[in-house]
Amino acid sequence: MSVLDENIAKLSSYLAGFRDTGIQNRIGGEDCAGSGGVFQSISPVDRSVICDVARGDETDVDAAAQAAAWAFPAWRDLPATQRRKILIDVAGAIEARAEEIAFCECWDTGQTLRFMSKAALRGAENFRYFADQVVQARDGQHLKSPTLMNITTRVPIGPVGVITPWNTPFMLSTWKIAPALAAGCTVVHKPAEDSPLTARLLVEIAEGAGLPPGVLNTVNGFGHDAGKRLTRHKAIKAIAFVGESRTGSIITRQGADTLKRMHLELGGKNPVIVFDDADLDRALDAVIFMIYSINGERCTSSSRLLVQDTIREEFEARLVERVNNIKVGHPLDPATEVGPLVTEEHFNKVMSYFDIAREDGATVAAGGQTVGDTGYFVRPTLFTNADNSMRIAQEEIFGPVLTSIPFSTEEEALEMANDTAYGLTGYVWTNDLTRALRFTDRLEAGMIWVNSENVRHLPTPFGGVKASGIGRDGGDWSFDFYMEQKHIGFATGQHKIMRLGA
Ligand code: NAD
Numbered sequence: 001m002s003v004l005d006e007n008i009a010k011l012s013s014y015l016a017g018f019r020d021t022g023i024q025n026r027i028g029g030e031d032c033a034g035s036g037g038v039f040q041s042i043s044p045v046d047r048s049v050i051c052d053v054a055r056g057d058e059t060d061v062d063a064a065a066q067a068a069a070w071a072f073p074a075w076r077d078l079p080a081t082q083r084r085k086i087l088i089d090v091a092g093a094i095e096a097r098a099e100e101i102a103f104c105e106c107w108d109t110g111q112t113l114r115f116m117s118k119a120a121l122r123g124a125e126n127f128r129y130f131a132d133q134v135v136q137a138r139d140g141q142h143l144k145s146p147t148l149m150n151i152t153t154r155v156p157i158g159p160v161g162v163i164t165p166w167n168t169p170f171m172l173s174t175w176k177i178a179p180a181l182a183a184g185c186t187v188v189h190k191p192a193e194d195s196p197l198t199a200r201l202l203v204e205i206a207e208g209a210g211l212p213p214g215v216l217n218t219v220n221g222f223g224h225d226a227g228k229r230l231t232r233h234k235a236i237k238a239i240a241f242v243g244e245s246r247t248g249s250i251i252t253r254q255g256a257d258t259l260k261r262m263h264l265e266l267g268g269k270n271p272v273i274v275f276d277d278a279d280l281d282r283a284l285d286a287v288i289f290m291i292y293s294i295n296g297e298r299c300t301s302s303s304r305l306l307v308q309d310t311i312r313e314e315f316e317a318r319l320v321e322r323v324n325n326i327k328v329g330h331p332l333d334p335a336t337e338v339g340p341l342v343t344e345e346h347f348n349k350v351m352s353y354f355d356i357a358r359e360d361g362a363t364v365a366a367g368g369q370t371v372g373d374t375g376y377f378v379r380p381t382l383f384t385n386a387d388n389s390m391r392i393a394q395e396e397i398f399g400p401v402l403t404s405i406p407f408s409t410e411e412e413a414l415e416m417a418n419d420t421a422y423g424l425t426g427y428v429w430t431n432d433l434t435r436a437l438r439f440t441d442r443l444e445a446g447m448i449w450v451n452s453e454n455v456r457h458l459p460t461p462f463g464g465v466k467a468s469g470i471g472r473d474g475g476d477w478s479f480d481f482y483m484e485q486k487h488i489g490f491a492t493g494q495h496k497i498m499r500l501g502a
Contacts, residue, residue, distance in 0.1 A: 003333070003334055004330055004332055004333040004334075007103065007113070007332040007333075007334075008332060010099075010103060011103045011104075011106075011107055011332060014100045014103050014104055015050065015051075015104070015107070018050060018051040018104075018197060018200075019050075019051055022038065022051045022052035022053060022054070023041070023051060023052070023053040023054060023196050023197070023200045023220060024054050024200075025054045025056050025060055025064070025217075025218060025219050025220055026200070026203045026204075026207075026216075026217060026218045027060065027063050027064045027067050027214075027217045027218075027219070028063070028064075028067035028070070028071070028213050028214040028217065029067075029207060029212075029213020029214060030213075032054070032060065032063070033054050034053075034054030034055040034056045034057065034060055034220065034221065035055075035056065035057045035058075035059040035060050036055035036056060036057035036060075036221060036225065036226075037055050038052040038053060038054060038055055039052070039053050039055045039193065039221075039222075040052060040053065041053050041108060041194075041195075041196055041197065042343070043107050043108065043110075043375075044109070044110035044339075044340040044341060044342055044343060044347075044375050044376045045107060045110060045330065045331060045339070045340055045374075045375045046374045046375050047344075047374065047375060047376075050107065050108065050197070053193075053196045053220050054220050054221075055220065055221050055222070055226075056190075056219035056220050056221035056225075056226040057221060057225045057226060057229070058225065058226075058229040060219050060221070060226065061188065061190075061219055061221075061226050061229040061230050061233060062229070062233070064188040064217040064218075064219045065159060065188055065230070065233045065235040065236055066235065067213075067214040067217050068159035068186040068187060068188050068214060068215075068217055068235070068236075069158075069159050069186075069235045070214055071186045071212060071213065071214030071215045072156075072158060072159050072185070072186045074212065075181075075184060075185075075186055075212065075215050076155075076156050076184040076185075078184075080134045080135045080137070080138070081134075081135065083131075083134050083181075083182070083184065084131045084132070084134040084135060084182075085210075086209065086210045086211055087127050087128075087130065087131035087134065087178065087181060087182060088127070088128060088131045089209040089210050090127050090205065090206045090209040090210075090211060091124040091125070091127035091128040091131065092124070092209070093205045093206075093208060093209040094120055094121075094123050094124040094127065094174075094202075094205055095120070095121065095124045097120070097201065097205060098117070098120035098121055098124070099117075099120075100201065101119070101120035101123070101170055101198055101201055102116040102117045102119060102120050103332065104197040104198055104201065105119060105120075105168075105169070105170055105195075105197070105198050106331035106332055106339070107197075107331070107332075108169075108195050108196070108197040108198070109166055109167070109168075109169065109194075109195045109297075109342050110295060110331055110339040110340035110341060110342055110375070110376065111168065111294060111295060111297075111331060111339055112295070112331045112336045112337065112338065112339045113331060113332050113333070113334055113336070114334060114336065114337065115293060115294050116168075116331075119168055119170055119171040120170060120171075122171045122174075123170050123171050123173075123174035123175075123202075124174075125458070126171075126174040126175050126178040126179075126458070127174060127178045129178075129458045130178040130179045130181075130182035130478065131178075131182060133179075133182060133476070133479065134182045137154065137182065137183055137184070137479050137483065138153055138154050138155065138483075139153075139154075140152030140153040140154060140485075140486075145489075146495075147491060147492060147493065147495035148489040148490060148491055148492060148495075149489070149490045149492050150487060150488070150489045150490075151487070151488050151490075152485060152486065152487050152488075153485075153486050153488070154479065154483040154484065154485055154486065155184075155483060155484050155486060156183045156184030156185045156482060156483055156484075157183075157185060157237045157238050157261065157482055157483060157484050158185060158186075158235075158236075158237035158238075159185065159186045159187070159188065159235055159236055159237060160180050160185045160186075160187055160188075160236060160237060160238045160239065160240060160482060161187075161188050161189075161190065161230040161231065161233070161236045161238070161239045161240070162176045162177055162180065162187055162188070162189045162190070162239075162240045162241075163189075163190045163223075163227055163230065163231075163239060163240070163241045163242070163243065163251070164176065164189070164190075164191050164192055164199070164242050164243075165192050165242050165243045165244075166192035166194040166195040166297075166342050166343075167294070167297040167298060167299070167342070167398075168294060168297075168298070169191060169192060169195040169198055169199060170198035170199075170201075170202065172242055173189060173191065173198075173199055173202060174202065175473060176240045176242065176473075177189060177202070177216065179473070179478035179479065179481075179482060180240065180482045181211070181215065181216065182479075183478070183479050183482035183483050184482075184483075185237075185238075185482050186214065186215045186216070186217075187215070187216050187217065188217045188218075188219060188230060188236065189202075189203070189216065189217065189218045189219070190218075190219055190220075190221065190223075190226050190227050190230050191218065191220060192243075193220065193221065193222050193223070194342055194343050195342070196220050199218055199220070200218065202216075202218075203216050203217075203218045223247065227251070228251075228254055231251045231254040231255045231260060232254050232255065232257065232258060233258070234258055236258075236260070237260070237261065238260060238261035238262070238263070238481065238482065239251065239255060239260050239261070239262050239263070240263045240481070240482075241262065241263065241264050241265065242265040242266075242299075243265075243266065244266060244267055244396075245266040245267045245396075245421070245422070245467040245468070245469075247266075248264040248266045248469070248470075251264075252264070261481070262470065262471070263469075263470065263471035263473070263481050264469045264470045264471060265299070265462075265463060265464070265468075265469045265471075265473070266299075266422075266424075266464060266467060266468050266469040267299060267396040267398075267422060267424070267467065267468060268299050268300060268301070268303075268396060268422045268423075268424030268425060268464065268468050269303055269304060269393070269394065269395070269396050269420045269421075269422045270300060270301060270302050270303060270304065270422070270424055270425040270426060270427070270445070271302065271304045271305075271306050271416070271417040271420075271426055271427070272286070272287050272290060272302035272304070272305055272306070272426075272427040272428075272429070273306045273407075273413050273417055273426070273427070273428050273429065273430075273439070274287065274305065274306070274307045274308065274311070274315065274429045275308050275410075275413075275428075275429060275430040275432070275435070276308040276310045276311045277430055277431045277432055278429035278430050278431060278451070279429070279431065279451070280311065280315065282429075282451070283315075283429040283451075284315065284318055284319065284322070286427065286429070286452070286453040287302065287305055287319070287402075288319070288322055288323070288326075289453050290302040290427065290453050290454060291303055291400065291401070291402045292323070292326055292337065292338060292380045292400045292402075293337075295338055295339055295340075295341060295342075295399065295400055296338075296380075296397075296398065296399045296400035296401060297341070297342065297346075297398055297399065299424060299468075300424060300425045300447070300454045301398075302402075302425070302427050303396070303397060303401065303402060303403065304388075304393055304402075304403055304405065304417075304420075305319075305402055305403065305404040305405065306405055306406075306407050306413050306416055306417060307404060307405070307406055307407070308406070308407060308408070308413075309406045309407065309408045312404075312406045316365065316382075316384055316404055319365075319366075319382055319402075319404070320365050320366045320382060323366040323367065323380050323381075323382050323402075324366050324367075326338055326380045326400075328371050328377055328378075328379060328380070338380055338400050339377075340375040340376040340377045341376040341377075341378060341399055342376070343376065344376060346376070346398070346399070347370075347376035347378070349397075349398075349399075350378055350397055350398070350399035350401060351370065351378065353391070353392055353395075353397050353399075353401060354368045354369075354381065356391050356392060357383045357386070357390070357392045357403075360386075360390045360391060360392065361385070361390075362383045362384065362385050362386040362390060362392060362403070363383065363384045363385040364381065364382075364383060365382045365383065365384040365404075366379070366380065366381060366382040367379035367380050367381030367382060367400075367401075368381050378399065378400065380400040380401075381399075381400060381401040381402070382401075382402050382404060383401070383402070383403045383404065384404045386403045386404065386405050387405060388405055388416040388419055390403070393405060393420075394420060394421070396422070410435060410438075410439065413439075414439060414442055414443065417443055417444075418442075418443065418444045420466075421466060421467040422464070422466055422467050422468045423444045423445045423446060423464050423465035423466035423467070423468045424445060424446055424447065424464035424465075424468035424469070425445055425446070425447045425448065425449070425454060425464075426440075426443045426445035426447075426448045426449075427448070427449050427450075427452070427453065427454075428440060428443070428448065428449070428450045428451075429450075429451055430450075430451075431451075436450045436451075444465055444466060445464070445465065445468075446461070446462075446463045446464040446465050446468060446469070446472070447460075447461075447462065447463075447464075458474055458475065459474060459475040460474050460475065461473070461474050461475065461477050462474045463477075
């Protein structure tokens with residue numbers, strides 16, 4: 001039996017529960033059917049139905065918001081050390097079921113085991129990291145003035161909504177939910193309709209590890225009904241959203257009437273800039289990794305390669321050879337590097353750019369085709385002879401598709417790098433230190449790596465500028481979002497109070 005066959009057999013056992021009962025909403029610690037009926041979760045590997053999923057609508061979101069509001073005071077007031085212990089237990093329980101989470105994620109989203117085997121562990125790490133901050137989360141400052149002793153403190157904002165997309169959904173959900181819970185907030189989670197499996201596992205695991213009922217509630221469903229209601233609900237004090245830039249502006253409008261605090265992590269069209277003095281072997285590995293790993297369905301992917309014209313020909317030739325060698329296949333085959341795209345709609349979107357590239361005059365130097373006819377597979381693709389004004393250089397394709405654009409001077413590279421609506425990440429490859437300092441200072445991006453691919457360090461701020469988002473995650477920035485800052489001034493003596501009407 002091959003490893004793939006063994007993995008498929010294991011998958012079948014992991015999916016049995018989902019097949020038997022479908023996915024229910026989880027509200028106040030109870031399984032609940034969706035008031036909107038059911039929808040189906042489809043695997044992108046072979047287009048088969050995985051299971052029915054409860055379709056939550058306004059009624060279910062109202063019930064979940066009520067459950068979160070009911071659970072909030074006790075969770076807020078739980079001694080920090082107890083909250084910390086529960087979150088650490090959740091991390092341990094995630095690790096214990098890491099394989100199941102990874103297999104379900106692969107089948108539900110088309111992500112490969114090569115990358116998803118670590119996604120559950122990253123999720124556990126998110127819980128552990130924020131659990132360790134719990135004890136200090138409420139601490140503030142002492143700011144003495146001549147007449148007052150001023151102190152600051154932070155308190156959890158209240159029940160919050162977390163709305164997540166379908167790309168690496170387990171890891172992304174934990175990245176939002178773990179700091180919210182650590183801060184003392186309760187949560188209503190609306191996972192993406194295209195990837196509901198691991199959100200269900202998360203709430204099940206968390207409750208099993210001791211998270212009290214109602215502290216985390218999961219309502220499945222679509223953005224335009226369940227999602228919309230969550231962003232408008234009065235009891236929900238903030239929305240942590242990850243998804244498309246267009247959706248980010250829609251939900252900002254939806255949240256306006258209730259003055260909802262919003263944290264938006266949105267799309268990107270991130271540049272990787274390769275200068276001719278860089279370590280080109282490492283740059284090549286990083287360029288390939290940052291667009292073709294995770295099926296290119298990654299907000300931080302470097303989907304625009306800006307390469308200096310002096311090295312362009314050789315660099316692109318080496319790229320073509322490597323890209324043509326990338327193994328596309330079954331996500332549960334450990335050898336697979338790129339799996340199928342998440343849905344038929346997304347597959348059609350990515351494929352449409354193969355024609356757009358040709359119509360706009362670019363060259364399809366690698367890929368540009370689909371693979372097989374059972375699932376949503378495309379060949380890793382490279383466009384060359386492109387310029388920065390083309391749609392393939394401006395629009396987020398969100399697949400394993402790279403657009404290569406030449407530049408001659410540093411000024412030109414900077415101008416092209418910044419000439420985009422987005423500003424999530426940037427990657428700079430050069431061995432000239434002063435150039436790196438100069439360039440990164442003027443590069444419009446929330447996160448920049450020099451001579452490195454994206455290596456996430458949880459204490460650092462994560463987020464974008466321009467159309468890539470508002471707000472930051474990571475370290476204490478997460479607590480700033482999920483908590484309210486308070487100032488309290490205590491008179492230290494009998495200072496003069498102005499007397500009116502005396
Ligand atoms: P999407 O915006 O279509 O959906 C994201 C979530 O929003 C889903 O749960 C969806 O149901 C919900 N939603 C949709 N309309 C809504 C509405 N009107 N009200 C409330 N909720 C609504 O995004 P997607 O296609 O699932 O995900 C891909 C996008 O996410 C890409 O643009 C990618 O760059 C972005 N992303 C960004 C980051 C980041 O950290 N910046 C991380 C991952 C993904």
